[in-house]
Amino acid sequence: EDQVTQSPEALRLQEGESSSLNCSYTVSGLRGLFWYRQDPGKGPEFLFTLYSAGEEKEKERLKATLTKKESFLHITAPKPEDSATYLCAVHRSGAGSYQLTFGKGTKLSVIP
Amino acid sequence: GAGVSQTPSNKVTEKGKYVELRCDPISGHTALYWYRQSLGQGPEFLIYFQGTGAADDSGLPNDRFFAVRPEGSVSTLKIQRTERGDSAVYLCASSPRGLLSSGSLGDTQYFGPGTRLTVL
Structure with missing residues (x-):
């Protein structure tokens, strides 16, 4: 069974204080790992897809990295508008596999 | 362009009632998911x-849940004899193709805002 564990559950940062969110996964063959951002009362908003260990992707203050067992979402000099819940999800490779398996998310609060 | 839309945004119903939740995917997206x-x-x-x-309905919790997509665009999730445990946000997502497409960078699932279902 695919498992995704995100840590910490919640993180409070001062504006400008860089940090990382962790996503550990267990899957029988990784097709892709996805990062989403979710604001309260809204649906998840796509951020990144990573496919192989060593891959990195960046978008503004965010950088996602991938190893064979985990992914990190690095936030550099965060701003209050980066406050949201960040979700990690995996897609298992193989025929008949369509769903994403999500973690519970990390709730990030950036304090001015 | 327009994103995925879902209606209603909120639905309050009584235990035992029937509900329908609607999803309008991004135009041209052939793959549609309910979460x-x-x-x-x-x-x-x-x-x-x-x-x-329906290529995969393995996540439906029981036979009270059913979904259709008759014309390959709009989808309706139907819940019969609702129970309090059905209360949740129901999310719809669409992607240009299924996640098994080979040779591509992968198919991102774009989510709608969700329908918040409350069963009293």
């Missing part, structure tokens, strides 16, 4: 459509 999200949890997969057919 359910409880408070403090990540979304959980319910069903996947490729075109008009």
Whole structure:
């Protein structure tokens, strides 16, 4: 069974204080790992897809990295508008596999 | 362009009633997914459509849940004899193709805003 564990559950940062969110996964063959951002009362908003260990992707203050067992979402000099819940999800490779398996998310609060 | 839309945004119903939740995917997207999200949890997969057919309905919790996509565009999730445990946010997502497309960078699932279902 695919498992995704995100840590910490919640993180409070001062504006400008860089940090990382962790996503550990267990899957029988990784097709892709996805990062989403979710604001309260809204649906998840796509951020990144990573496919192989060593891959990195960046978008503004965010950088996602991938190893064979985990992914990190690095936030550099965060701003209050980066406050949201960040979700990690995996897609298992193989025929008949369509769903994403999500973690519970990390709730990030950036304090001015 | 327009994103995924879902109606209603909120639905309050009584235990035992029947409800329908609607999803309008991004135009041209052939793959459509339904997920359910409880408070403090990540979304959980319910069903996947490729075109008009349900390619994977393994996430539907029981036979009270059913979904259709008759013309390969709009989808309706139907819940019979609702129970209090059905209360959650129901999310719909679409992608240009299914996640199994080979040779591509992968198919991102774009989510709608969700329907918050409350069963009293």
